[in-house]
Amino acid sequence: DAKTTQPTSMDCAEGRAANLPCNHSTISGNEYVYWYRQIHSQGPQYIIHGLKNNETNEMASLIITEDRKSSTLILPHATLRDTAVYYCIVRVGNSGYALNFGKGTSLLVTP
Amino acid sequence: DTAVSQTPKYLVTQMGNDKSIKCEQNLGHDTMYWYKQDSKKFLKIMFSYNNKELIINETVPNRFSPKSPDKAHLNLHINSLELGDSAVYFCASSRGVAGDTGELFFGEGSRLTVL
Numbered sequence: 001d002a003k004t005t006q007p008t009s010m011d012c013a014e015g016r017a018a019n020l021p022c023n024h025s026t027i028s029g030n031e032y033v034y035w036y037r038q039i040h041s042q043g044p045q046y047i048i049h050g051l052k053n054n055e056t057n058e059m060a061s062l063i064i065t066e067d068r069k070s071s072t073l074i075l076p077h078a079t080l081r082d083t084a085v086y087y088c089i090v091r092v093g094n095s096g097y098a099l100n101f102g103k104g105t106s107l108l109v110t111p
Numbered sequence: 112d113t114a115v116s117q118t119p120k121y122l123v124t125q126m127g128n129d130k131s132i133k134c135e136q137n138l139g140h141d142t143m144y145w146y147k148q149d150s151k152k153f154l155k156i157m158f159s160y161n162n163k164e165l166i167i168n169e170t171v172p173n174r175f176s177p178k179s180p181d182k183a184h185l186n187l188h189i190n191s192l193e194l195g196d197s198a199v200y201f202c203a204s205s206r207g208v209a210g211d212t213g214e215l216f217f218g219e220g221s222r223l224t225v226l
Contacts, residue, residue, distance in 0.1 A: 043219050
């Protein structure tokens with residue numbers, strides 16, 4: 001699976017959009033981009049995933065660049081409860097392989 | 112109803128003991144996983160079972176033995192516990208190889224402390 005690079009930490013003011021970047025320059029054509037988050041002491045939670053098109057769900061939006069070498073997870077109106085570690089993972093879709101979590105980005109949402 | 116449940120949530124034990132952590136999922140999923148999160152917060156895959164068959168077995172000491180009596184359960188037994196086994200162990204499930212979308216559902220974790 002391709003490696004990903006994320007900033008170690010980020011801050012965001014409550015109510016503002018949180019934009020979390022991820023570089024995956026070695027991604028191959030059949031690899032999807034997944035985002036998970038882990039709120040302190042809880043199990044990781046799936047957020048969203050995509051292949052090449054932008055995706056949106058009730059939690060977030062995923063913007064993937066045209067060359068697919070990077071992506072951005074957008075939390076449109078961050079709340080204090082969005083404070084968590086966010087993981088960007090790339091993996092071959094429908095493969096049954098486990099997701100390998102990296103170090104992630106620690107997002108702090110401040111009042 | 113909790114989708115993926117693990118027991119116990121906390122476990123404190125002495126070095127050398129044998130302990131088990133149980134996991135059950137009520138989502139009808141075919142694939143289950145065990146992950147380990149150490150003190151540095153790295154989350155690493157240990158094992159994966161699909162329909163009771165082992166499909167992923169990362170480099171884990173053979174003191175760790177997973178057992179899947181049916182596809183809704185995946186238990187983790189650890190023999191001769193060592194200090195380095197102290198970690199949070201997460202169980203997860205997903206639909207399975209055929210319908211896999213990469214969406215894993217995680218349990219709340221079992222914090223193991225070895226003294």
